[in-house]
Amino acid sequence: MPITIDLGNLRNLGTSITTQVTGLVNSTINQVLAQIPSTITIPTINIPPITIPDFPLPTPDPVTPATIRGLLLDLLNEQVQLTTPFTTLTGTVISVENDYVAMVEPGGELYFVRLDKINTVTRVTGGV
Incomplete structure (x- = not known):
């Protein structure tokens, strides 16, 4: 059923x-x-002042440019002495291009020196 x-x-x-x-x-x-x-309610926390000692900042190591061009770029608007196989020039670096440097001597003479002809670059300190 x-x-x-x-x-x-x-x-x-x-x-x-x-x-x-x-x-x-x-x-x-x-x-x-x-x-x-x-x-x-968060209780007030008293944090004493922190005195940070006055450590001198480290002086970074000077970077030596890897190329004559790099050195001249660092010396832009500075007095330098350039030596080449032909002559020695002293003056202010006013432009650094890919293959030459432009500099002006104290008397106003403008020189263009090919980078591949530069033997030495020396920063001139003091008067020229």
């Missing part, structure tokens, strides 16, 4: 259990939240 089950009551029971469990969970969450204060 077949057994007949009314599923409407089973659905009502499931809905009732779901409602009760949801209510219990919400109630528990509200109780826990009620115990958490809405604000907290």
Whole structure:
């Protein structure tokens, strides 16, 4: 003989259990939240002043340019003495290009010297 089950009551029971469990969970969450204060006070922390010793800054090692051009670029607008196989010139470096340097002597003479012809470059200190 077949057994007949009314599923409407089973659905009502499931809905009732779901409602009760949801209510219990919400109630528990509200109780826990009620115990958490809405604000907290952080105590003041007194940090003593820090004295940093006055250490001298290290002086970087001088950089030696790898090329005559690099050296002349470092000496732009400086008094230098250039030696070539043909002559020695003293004056102010006014321009350094890819293959030559332009310099002006104290008397106003302008010279263009090919970089590949320069043997030595010396910074001139003091008067010329």
